[in-house]
Structure formats: structure tokens, C-alpha cells
Amino acid sequence: MDFQLTREPIEALPSSPLDRAGGYVVFEGRVRCENEGREVRSLEYEAFDEMAVRVGEEILQAARAKFDILEAGCVHRIGHLQIGDRAIRVEVAAAHRKAAFEACDWIVDEVKRNVPIWKKEHYLEGDSGWIGIDSTLPT
Amino acid sequence: MKQIHIRYFAVFRERRGLGEETIPTTADTAKELYDQLAANHDFPLASSAVRVSVNLEFRPMGTKLQEGDQVAFIPPVAGG
Secondary structure (H helix, E strand, C coil): CCEEEECCCCCCCCCCCCCCCCEEEEEEEECCCEECCEEEEEEEEEECHHHHHHHHHHHHHHHHHHCCCCEEEEEEECEEEECCCEEEEEEEEECCHHHHHHHHHHHHHHHHHHCCEEEEEEECCCCEEECCCHHHCCC | CEEEEEECCHHHHHHHCCCEEEEEECCCEHHHHHHHHHHHHCCCCCHHHCEEEECCEEECCCCECCCCCEEEEECCCCCC
16 A cells, blocks of 8 residues: 555555455545535646655555554545545555555544645636635635 | 756646746745745645655755755645
């Protein structure tokens, strides 16, 4: 398992099972139709590809060291996404479920905090905005 | 003057109008370079709100630039 970016729709394909893994946790982040009171039509993800993969791999490495898990992997989609599309998929395999759930949650938090990927939402009214950027600007 | 290769993303790419370029600069540090670019291209973020990647590593904004460095200014991220 590793960290990948893709421009293709993310398929719900599980990894091949590991003999010692009793528990698999999968998180899928999907595009939802509203954010902060605005109705979203679609959104775009843009990535600094080389750094996103490097930072993403470091996060997965850190998760393997921090939690009692067997493997962890992540796919993040970039490009133009529609409502309901999978934006990110994180998969964690462990002997037991508690570590798998905790590691999965931690990985998602770290990806959101550190991986150089940006999101631009397109709203029903026709305008659009970069999340975390435009909202910080004076109006 | 140093030649620095710069990549632009998100709102910086939109304001600059391109994704990357190589430019000569008198800037000594990443912060000085950012301040120059922000003034020239009307970037909407203060340097304190921006991170910098130099040669594919996150570095402090006070990092001194070398000839040929690959620099990218990272606006607040929103993946996941």
C-alpha cells in the first residue's frame, strides 16, 4: 500500500488480504452538496504532485510506526469532481480493529493538515472559492 | 542575481497566470522572494499565511535561496 494521486474515479477495490490482518478499516471522503451554508455544484482538487506524494508517503510511514497496524494506503483524486464522487480513500489493515480505526482517523487528519492539495468549490450561484484561502481574505 | 525556478498553485497560479517560471531575483530569502512576487502579482495572502517548499522540502520562510533552487509557495492546504 502507498500514497497515490489519481485523475480517474476512485474504485472501491479492497487490497489483497494480509494473512495476519483481522481488521480492515476503509475511509472514503466524498464530495457533498453543501459546505458552510453554500450549495456546491462541483469542486476541483489541485495538487503539487511530487510533494503531495512525498508528504503522503511520509504520513503513511509515520502511521505504521505510531500505530499497531500492518499496512496503510491512501488514494487522493485530483481534477474536477462531481457531488458524490470519492475524493479520498484511506485503507488500514491491522490484527485488531481499534488500532486500524485510530490510524485511519489520524491519517485523514494528517493528510488534511499537511499534503499540498487545494480545493476550489463551485457554487450554485455561479461563483467559486478556494477553501481555506478565499475565506481568509478581507471582503 | 540568482535564477530561481518557481511553481505556482491555486490562487497564486490564477493571479500569476501561469504554473511555473524561472526568474532572476535579488531576493536573499524565500520570504523576500514571496514579498516581491506578492507585490508584483497581487497575491492575496501575507507571507505569514504561506508555507514554502524549497527543492521538494518544506522549509522556513527565512531560508536563504541558492542559485537554481526549485521554490513553491504553498497557500493554506485543503485536501482530504
